[in-house]
Amino acid sequence: MSRKKLLMGNWKMNNTVEETLQFASKVNESSLVKDAESKGVILAIAPTYLSLQALKQNIKGVYVSAQDCHYAKSGAYTSSVSVDMLKEIGVNWSIIGHSEKRQYEAESDFSCNRKIRALLKASCKAVYCVGESLKEYEEGITKDIILSQVTVGLQNISCEDAKNIIIAYEPVWSIGTGKNASSEIAQDICCYIRSIVEKIFNKEVASEMLILYGGSVKPENIHNYLTCPDVDGALVGGASLKVESFKALVENI
Numbered sequence: 001m002s003r004k005k006l007l008m009g010n011w012k013m014n015n016t017v018e019e020t021l022q023f024a025s026k027v028n029e030s031s032l033v034k035d036a037e038s039k040g041v042i043l044a045i046a047p048t049y050l051s052l053q054a055l056k057q058n059i060k061g062v063y064v065s066a067q068d069c070h071y072a073k074s075g076a077y078t079s080s081v082s083v084d085m086l087k088e089i090g091v092n093w094s095i096i097g098h099s100e101k102r103q104y105e106a107e108s109d110f111s112c113n114r115k116i117r118a119l120l121k122a123s124c125k126a127v128y129c130v131g132e133s134l135k136e137y138e139e140g141i142t143k144d145i146i147l148s149q150v151t152v153g154l155q156n157i158s159c160e161d162a163k164n165i166i167i168a169y170e171p172v173w174s175i176g177t178g179k180n181a182s183s184e185i186a187q188d189i190c191c192y193i194r195s196i197v198e199k200i201f202n203k204e205v206a207s208e209m210l211i212l213y214g215g216s217v218k219p220e221n222i223h224n225y226l227t228c229p230d231v232d233g234a235l236v237g238g239a240s241l242k243v244e245s246f247k248a249l250v251e252n253i
């Protein structure tokens, strides 16, 4: 079965509301969305919480995603945002389990699972990030780490709900370092993730699920990943911040 390609920008803690509005108007004035459509590429951007509404209301042809959400509907969870609050402003996607949340804020596979289930219950999309640290990579235990992140993160989810899950393989050692993983590594791990998904759910879910690579993806290297049979797109940080390089990513797919 042929899967669509997804190019998703994760802006992390970058771009103010003003900068977001400028980005949106430049995108709308350009042929970026049309170019992506003609290549069968879906576009998505995850700005900060503060810029979500501005982006959602002003950009055309691009999915808008949060970078995180809380699993509870509401309550005493200072600084958090619920799925219902995202939906209220028309945002139906969220990244979950980014390595920066895991590293700096002790996000666990278990808390990721709660958040993913909250998103799926509300018919939203979850972009679940997994990936090994440099130490784990050097110890040769990448697949063990991936297995437990995927298995725990995706537990207690039905095959029907699983259709709203996207997985992003982002080796921690490749994020923001310029040391992008080779396309062989990306293909090997994305293929491995698909095999785990098949075991947890079934063949149909596994063959339909979008699995992305992320980590120092640039216009110069995106093509190498997108030609791998099990890599369905890219989750891009730095190179997604400016319209010019976002456009160049689309052009080079």
Ligand code: 13P
Binding pocket: 010, 098, 170, 174, 175, 176, 177, 178, 214, 215, 216, 217, 235, 236, 237, 238, 239
């Ligand atoms: P960079 O593309 O800046 O390496 O970031 C990758 C990433 O973490 C996307 O979520």
